[in-house]
Amino acid sequence: MTSSNNFHTPMKRAKGLGTAKDGTGHWIAQRVTSILIAPLGLGVIAWLSQNHHLPYTDMLHILANPWIASILFLFVGSASYHAALGLQVIIEDYVHSHFWRYYLLIKVRLIGYLLPAITLFLLIKIMIMGMN
């Protein structure tokens, strides 16, 4: 706090800076998503390690299956959320400059929303391409 704010009451200075009232939600979400990512990530790695050589059209048809597309969307969605929460903690720990701290925190949150959105539309396009 700068000295020019000294006439503020301690309550006034604390307001709007965020309190310890909603951190638990992040902590729980980090762990819940981790339990989702574990089997999904293992499944994606196991499948891709054996099938990455498949020809283009075969791969397209497999990913056009709505069940498989749903699993992939769930994987990217939960991984993006988990990543955004993890990066948030890293930024909060290491970035102390006020500007960069909030710039990066906002950016990380936006990317956390953006990646599942991009993935969803890519999967829809793959589904349309794989239908014919």
Next chain:
Amino acid sequence: MKPRPLSPHLQIYRLPLAAILSILHRITGGGLVISLLFFIAWLASLAMGETAYGSFKDFMSSCFGQIVIFFSLFGFYYHLANGIRHLVWDYGHGYDLSTVRLTSWLVIITSVGATILTWSFA
């Protein structure tokens, strides 16, 4: 008077195994964000057509692409194994030094082993 070094002073202090694993959890977590971007790029190349898919596969079979895949695999297995350890800690188990040392080595062995296994069977 010269300012005295603070402890733990990272240039002097030899990190214990648990500390190395702890920072590696962060590093692999950050690195896996890049792996996730590569996975989405793979989906994007598939959605863009056969030529784009072909060039993406060529890129991934290059030296740089193979390094990305190798570190993505190790990062995932390490973060998974150490993450399971974190979940067990959250339940309040495994805090005594001998158990921490044992599970540390367990994490190293399983993540390196799983990486080598996946790499050789891919």
